[in-house]
Amino acid sequence: MNYRHAYHAGNFADVLKHAVLQRMLVLMQRKEAPIAYLDSHAGVGLYDLHGVEAGKTGEWHSGIGRLPAQSNSPLLADYLAQVAALNSEGERRYYPGSPELARRVLREYDSLQLCEKHPQDFALLKDNMRHDERVICHQRDGWQIGKALLPTEEKRALLLIDPPFEAEDEFSQAVNTLQEAIGRMRQVVVAIWYPIKAEKQLKGFYQALANSGAPKLLRAELWVRPADNAASLNGSGLAIVNPPWPLEEELRTGLPELLKLLDQGGGGYRLDWLIEEPVLAPTPGA
């Protein structure tokens, strides 16, 4: 386990993932019923963009560093407000990872369960979450999250699957975990984050998602450079099962807005259904 997210926090891929995550959690709160948030690969929760690791790569400059302090876009407004709330005015120093973002958005009666395997990152995560009684941190293999934690007591849940993709089999592990999750809780909202290097490398993954048996599955992608170079991270995507309404409509306007802010030349986006919601045939005589 070499991957440490502190080197990459706030990069353009984090921006897409976290803006959409934030939005999904807000939209799910249109109903009052409690929500369980589950994170299979949680990281440390909170990042210092002025720290040694972030300074070594400088990746955040072409991510959150390019975004304005605020925006009217539904996709970006609340996300940017959360980032701003962590920092003094005009400063971009602290950046919320998925656990911190979820913690800030969720209500008093919602719950969070976070898995992180790396011993050092787990200790940091636990420390960062220590004041919040709604949060349970597990030092365990995130690939077991479906078996271990689903179904949740809450009828509504969002599972983020966000592995480091250091190994080739993580694509199939992500699909297996998704299948395990919907097998145990059909209505669960699941988001798999994935890297886009060369688009053609993803064919098998798309196929597996399309055959996963999910009730419906939305694909949202954004690349900041042409997606044709297997050696570099050019973009990222989210495969979202059971997306809350009206996420699709918001992404239709939000993705082009985000692209304008993040494009490095030759970027693009895509939004389509890999599994469409079945259209119910009209009842005869109705």
Ligand code: SAM
């Ligand atoms: N979700 C985080 C966020 O958005 O802020 C970032 C997560 S980072 C991409 C992936 C994390 O997964 C790393 O912190 C790594 O230590 C952890 N990890 C790697 N393999 C794991 C496994 N099998 N189970 C749980 N965590 C794992």
